[in-house]
Amino acid sequence: MHSQSAGQTCRPGEEFENWRRMLQLLHPLYGHDSLRSEQAYLSDLVSTTGQPPENIITSMRRWIGSSKPSFFSREGRKFTRMYLELRRQDILIHTDNAFSRDFLPPDSRRAAAAFSALIRYFHAYMATSPGPCASLSLALSFYLSFLTIHPFTDGNGRTARFFFGACASVLEERSPTAILGLALMHRNRGSMFHATAKIARLGDFTPFGNLFRDSLLLAESIFADDIQAISCNRAGSYPSDAELSALMNIRSRLNANIRI
Numbered sequence: 001m002h003s004q005s006a007g008q009t010c011r012p013g014e015e016f017e018n019w020r021r022m023l024q025l026l027h028p029l030y031g032h033d034s035l036r037s038e039q040a041y042l043s044d045l046v047s048t049t050g051q052p053p054e055n056i057i058t059s060m061r062r063w064i065g066s067s068k069p070s071f072f073s074r075e076g077r078k079f080t081r082m083y084l085e086l087r088r089q090d091i092l093i094h095t096d097n098a099f100s101r102d103f104l105p106p107d108s109r110r111a112a113a114a115f116s117a118l119i120r121y122f123h124a125y126m127a128t129s130p131g132p133c134a135s136l137s138l139a140l141s142f143y144l145s146f147l148t149i150h151p152f153t154d155g156n157g158r159t160a161r162f163f164f165g166a167c168a169s170v171l172e173e174r175s176p177t178a179i180l181g182l183a184l185m186h187r188n189r190g191s192m193f194h195a196t197a198k199i200a201r202l203g204d205f206t207p208f209g210n211l212f213r214d215s216l217l218l219a220e221s222i223f224a225d226d227i228q229a230i231s232c233n234r235a236g237s238y239p240s241d242a243e244l245s246a247l248m249n250i251r252s253r254l255n256a257n258i259r260i
Helices: 015-030 032-036 038-049 053-064 069-080 108-127 132-149 156-170 176-184 188-201 206-222 224-228 241-258
Strands: none
Touching (some): 015 053, 015 156, 038 241, 069 156, 176 241, 188 241
């Protein structure tokens, strides 16, 4: 991937370093607090750009490689900043969306077993994955399955988003539109997301996958100029004024589309 800003083009060999920088700048947008509040996003930027990028990549790989629920929770806390405790009670999900109003997650005992099975399936499939596209499809499948199981007392949506971002960053071909595309699946108050998620839970994943594909294309369309404005500065450095302006445009457009 080649990115540039105002006439600046990445030199050969800088693509991965530039992606790590984009990862640091875009990943905080998976937190609803960063979408609701510009100040919260700025605070997250200060925190994430203060970390060595290689530490973030290493942490993501360790999280993806978690083979047990306890390891998954421990590594996930570094990104979600939540405790991520397995729930011991049955829950109801309160939503105004007509397609999800009748959704009931599995009881706590079955949820724990399903979560363990999901992690085993994820690693078994990842080991035989034929390429990056299959890996991204696997991450999308994990995202919906995790939301369906709802294994934690709190932070399930945040965990699912950040884990998908980690997978897209480490397993895919380092396209920032994968991170932004997942967020755009929830546009228009999530109406199409909830509808296609219900269909997927009934056994047909195709509409959900098509929604993600369309969201990727939309992300490429509406965020192209802002993504190009992020330069090849060293990963870990705080964004310049021009980059900060582009990031705020991305944040405000995401917020306008999702309307959380």
